[in-house]
Amino acid sequence: MTKPAAAPSEPPEPSRWLRWTLACTVGLAPAALAMPLFISVDALPPMLRILGLALFGAFEGLALGWAQAVVLTHDHMIRRRGPWVAATMMGSSIAYIVCALGMARMPAPMTENLTPWVMLYWGGHGALIGLAQWAVLRRDVLDACPWPVASGLAWMVGQNLIYPSFAVVAAGAGAGILIVPRLMMGLLVGAVTGMSLVLLTEGREEMEESRL
Numbered sequence: 321m322t323k324p325a326a327a328p329s330e331p332p333e334p335s336r337w338l339r340w341t342l343a344c345t346v347g348l349a350p351a352a353l354a355m356p357l358f359i360s361v362d363a364l365p366p367m368l369r370i371l372g373l374a375l376f377g378a379f380e381g382l383a384l385g386w387a388q389a390v391v392l393t394h395d396h397m398i399r400r401r402g403p404w405v406a407a408t409m410m411g412s413s414i415a416y417i418v419c420a421l422g423m424a425r426m427p428a429p430m431t432e433n434l435t436p437w438v439m440l441y442w443g444g445h446g447a448l449i450g451l452a453q454w455a456v457l458r459r460d461v462l463d464a465c466p467w468p469v470a471s472g473l474a475w476m477v478g479q480n481l482i483y484p485s486f487a488v489v490a491a492g493a494g495a496g497i498l499i500v501p502r503l504m505m506g507l508l509v510g511a512v513t514g515m516s517l518v519l520l521t522e523g524r525e526e527m528e529e530s531r532l
Contacts, residue, residue, distance in 0.1 A: 336521065337514040339391045344510025345503060347387030351380040352502030373416040381405075381412030381449070397521070403456045411452025415445040438483065439476050446475025446509075461520050470516035477512055478505035 354376060364372060385408025389401035398404055419441075450471025458464040482501040489498055 336391070336395050337511075337518050339394070340388070340514040340517055341507060341510035343387040343391045344384065344513065345506035347384035348380070348506030348509065349503055350383040351376070352499045354379060370417055370421070373419060374413045377413035377416030378409045380416075381409035384408055384412070385453075395521075397517075398456060398460050404453065407452040407456045408449060411449035414452070415448040418448065419445065439480065442479035443472040443476035445472075445479075447472030449475070450513075457520075464520055466516060467513075467520070470513050474509040474512035478508040481505055481508060 382405065385405035386401070388408065389398070389404040392398045392404060393401050447468045450468035453471070454464055454467045457467055482498065482505045485498050485501045
């Protein structure tokens, strides 16, 4: 009589959190190098500005989504990487299009101080990315509804760190000063969403144990 195949063992939660945090840091790093493009689109006509930011969002989503998908498939959280990467690209593009429309309506989008409205603005940016990712995550994870909220909070916290440097660049400084803050932003985004990922994982494991 043959023994049934053993289920893939779950990695320790701290290891999963650490891998996820590092993946988000690495995934958001390429966009830091492309920040001059993000800054330059503000001078373009409205339609070209929207297109430029949509392309920037897709590029950022591709790098971030792929890095995250490597961890998710390695830890058996999702089955395939492609849908997660596509969802992240779509969510990021939509978020940056909303950003472009918002900039078009605000005479001075880059204020010197980080206002509650700006924080809410970037929280919505992260929530849109999280909402697109939730459509994939909910297929494999029990009760993934908190994911868009966690993503929104993570981006709000991360942008709180990068905003002062971003405002200086918008005022005319070289975009190279954004690289280190952007890496730190990825670290914070990964740390906050990673904690949510661990909680969602615990919920999935409890559901699997209840089925045995």
